[in-house]
Amino acid sequence: MSQRVLPASAPTAWHSLSASDALANVKSVEAGLSQEEAARRLQEVGPNVIQRAKGDSALKLLFRQINDPLIYVLLASAALAVAMGEAIDGAVVLAVVVLNTAIGFVQELRASRAIEALSGMVPQSATVVRGGARSAIPAADVVPGDVVVLEAGDKVPADARLLSVKNLAVDESALTGESVPSDKHTQPVAEDAGVGDRKNLLFGGTLVTRGTATAVVVATGGATELGRISSMLHEATEIETPLTRSMAKVGRVLTIAIVAVALLIVGIALLRGYPPVDAMLAGISLAVAAIPEGLPAIITISLAIGVQRMARRRAVIRKLPAVETLGSTAVICSDKTGTLTRNEMTVRALWTPATPATPSTRDSGGAAGAVLEVTGVGYAPEGELRRDGAAVGELPEAARALLRAGLLCNDARMTREGDARGIEGDPTEGALVVAAQKLGVDVEETRRAYPRVDAVPFSSERQMMATLHEAPGGERVIFMKGAPEAVLGAASIGEAERAEVMAQVERMAAQGMRVLAVASRPFSDVAGAASLDEAHLTEGFALLGLEGMIDPPRPEAIDAIKACHEAGITVKMITGDHLATARAIGEQLGLVQGGARAMNGTELSRLSDEELRGAAAGTHVFARVAPEHKLRLVRALQAEGKVVAMTGDGVNDAPALKQADIGVAMGITGTAVSKESADVVLTDDNFASIRAAVEEGRRVYDNLVKALAFVLPTNLGEALILLVAVMVFPIAGGVPLMPITAVQILWVNLVATVALSLPLAFEAMEKDVMGRPPRDPREPILSRFVLVRTAIVAVLMTAGAIAVFLYEYSTEVRGGVVSDFAYREAQTAAVTTVVLFQIFYVLNCRSLRDSILAIGLFSNPWIYVGIGGLLALQLCFVYAPFMHTLFGSAPLSLDAWIKSTLVAMSILPVMSVERWWRLRRSRRSGEGERQAAAPGVGGVAGVMASRGGA
Secondary structure (H helix, E strand, O other): OOOOOOOOOOOOOHHHOOHHHHHHHOOOOOOOEOHHHHHHHHHHHOOOOOOOOOOOOHHHHHHHHHOOHHHHHHHHHHHHHHHOOOHHHHHHHHHHHHHHHHHHHHHHOOOOOHHHHHHHOOOOEEEEEEOOEEEEEEHHHOOOOOEEEEEOOOEOOOEEEEEEEEEEEEEOHHHHOOOOOEEOOOOOOOOOOOHHHOOOEEOOOOEEEEEEEEEEEEEOHHHOHHHHHHHHHHHOOOOOOHHHHHHHHHHHHHHHHHHHHHHHHHHHHHHOOOOHHHHHHHHHHHHHHHOOOOHHHHHHHHHHHHHHHHHHOOEEEOOOOHHHHHHHOOEEEEOOOOOOEOOOOEEEEEEEOOOOOOHHHHHOOOOOOEEEEEOOOOOOOOOOEEEOOEEOOOOOHHHHHHHHHHHHOOOOEEEEEOOEEEEEOOHHHHHHHHHHHHOOOOHHHHHHHOOEEEEEEEEOOOOEEEEEEEOOOOOEEEEEEEOHHHHHHOEOOOHHHHHHHHHHHHHHHHOOOEEEEEEEEEHHHOOOOOOOOHHHHOOOEEEEEEEEEEOOEOHHHHHHHHHHHHOOOEEEEEOOOOHHHHHHHHHHHOOOOOOOOOEEHHHHHOOOHHHHHHHHHHOOEEEOOOHHHHHHHHHHHHHOOOOEEEEEOOHHHHHHHHHOOEEEEEOOOOOHHHHHHOOEEEOOOOHHHHHHHHHHHHHHHHHHHHHHHHHHHHHHHHHHHHHHHHHHOOEEOOEEOOOOOHHHHHHHHHHHHHHHHHHHHHOOOOOOOOOOOOOOOOOOOOOHHHHHHHHHHHHHHHHHHHHHHHHHHHHHOEOOEOOHHHHHHHHHHHHHHHHHHHHHHHHHOOOOOOOHHHHOOOOOOHHHHHHHHHHHHHHHHHHOHHHHHHHOOOOOOHHHHHHHHHHHOOHHHHHHHHHHHHHHHHHHHOHHHHHHHOOOOOOOHHHHHHHOOO
């Protein structure tokens, strides 16, 4: 036969070539390359390594922290304050900037190491044939054309076309997602076969689990499947989180507004006769007042608290902003094996054929076409046998014979460590052992009664294995199991019975099951034979039946998916497994219903990006997908404006994990590459933990909005106090009268505000947190509700603080002479009034939907710890001499405290009226009832309007 040599310009489909054609195309021979030719090729193509990506430098990370408009305003304010002789004010502002920069810098310094992890998958050495002789060389020196020799336990050094195999199986789960090792052969396969179906290829980084092989290397380094994934990792872009986008927008708007108003206040001050220095100080004070300096720390600490809570629920957060993004998730794309399923092959169905020679078998349930269901999942030997939905009392003899043969023609062993049960050996064989034990067949007793004498091991060419046993009574019997087509080829059955068997095989396969056929024959039929060999496996076998198995869904995953659907989150299963298996699991999980279809990777490859967007939205099960398919699916969903979470455990998942808004890797089965590419790592590999993490993410966002609704009125109120003072207050003795100074504003912003807002991060979860649809990431975090409430509280705080300041100042001034002590005392009373306003207002911010009585006065004891701590600090501010020096404060009388407290308490009835008004308005419009049934979290405005806020 003439060799098929591909043109140089054609993409090489090595799997579609014969072994000889592959050797010809790579210009090699089975005796391998010469040392000289290998050296020349190494010089030409370079070493067999994955190139590593360079991370951002420390300086670049540092610049990223200060490259923010609000930071620039603060730096300019600090510089101006120092230039005008206000060194303390400038130093305090600068310290705030340094603190926030340090927090962000440390967080981002943990750079992703996904490419390094990929490089670690390439083995250190390889066995090659060069010039007809075997030698061990560094894996980095392997070149295209090298003939490599592999055996069980070896890592494949590069992509290679198989030349010869003996009983070869390779664990490719990291690349394909298949839950069982892939049996390999040397025959060409279809050119459009997916990675998982290229049975004649080996891929770099995968592991040989059984058998031996020789193969010719066809790609090294960046040209391998691993290298291709590495390139996709470079191309995948990390998406900015919804919170980051929202806060960046808030920052830009605030910066423009603050600069404009600061310039306005400077102009007004100059027009009113302020000295230039005092006019500039007024502008600086307003900028400091309006900027929520404590907000970055509040957000960071709130997210960190969320990280701790998620860790307790088995979700380890690697990147802090991921905490909030989880709460915005609209689509979860999940891997199947081990995440939605148990990763424990389980026999779910038995079929035994007609046995007319033994009527007693029919009487006990083994009649023609006996279709039996096996209950129970996983490796625990717990379950029962059912027929037509009803439990079968005594195990039918035909079923017992089938289970016994599957148990004996088997190399797997059950293991147990404490309460944990497992399998030692092939998962498929393990399922047969568990099925036998759970249905009453004593495993150890049966193996003692039927000791093994000889065996012909499984091979990918034969697709079967056989064992020879000494049966009770001294007779010998051969048991065989394997692919139905292979076993039927050795069975003595007629065409009608063969058709019936294949119909049952197709029925089980349509349910996603992997089907094995089991048969037996007396060894005495083999005349003169002393041991078992392949010649004894060609004919004369009696078919005992079929065993259908599947990796079953986790029960908790079914519940978690239902909860996600109720929360408006779409769940999609993306797996490398076969389409029939994926669809069957999808139906059991509630992902595929009615006429909904599942798609495979080949179909996806034919779709344009626009067509894929439609398919991605309407299809929930994708099978036989390659890494590029997963990446395209994530991008297609993101193009529709969805916040996408992607789960995975293999190398093939890494690019999609990085591209997704939230990448979720498996902590137990996950590769180092997937973990380094992810934002979240699940310590139990359980989809239910993703649902719990989403729930915590929504809680974190709720509490962040509460903190924002609490912080902003204080900043606006302080700015309004200064604005009113500059526009209205007199200038006494050439000195402007100011109710509050810049350093006093920083005291309120950094100490009082942070002390009260941080306890909000511990607020209990809202009752309907998983009863709302996902928050629209495009909706601003500053909803209409937050803005309206900010304005109301700020105006009230401004009026109260100014009233207290003027009262105290006018009372203390004697004979029309300005007293510095009276001035500082009045300022201290104003600051104290603002702090007390915050204390009463924070109680209203504990829930933005219900009243404090509805959520429980003591459901969050930390709020009272914060209030107590702040009162202690404020007493220090008022009475400690060193605080008088630092902040210009002064002692207050009891009378002043009482007046400040009464004024601050005015916030309580005002908030009650505001809540009543919104409830009445929402009921009139009918929104309240509708949103109570399905409140949205796309911005808190709608939900808060429906329930009335605090």
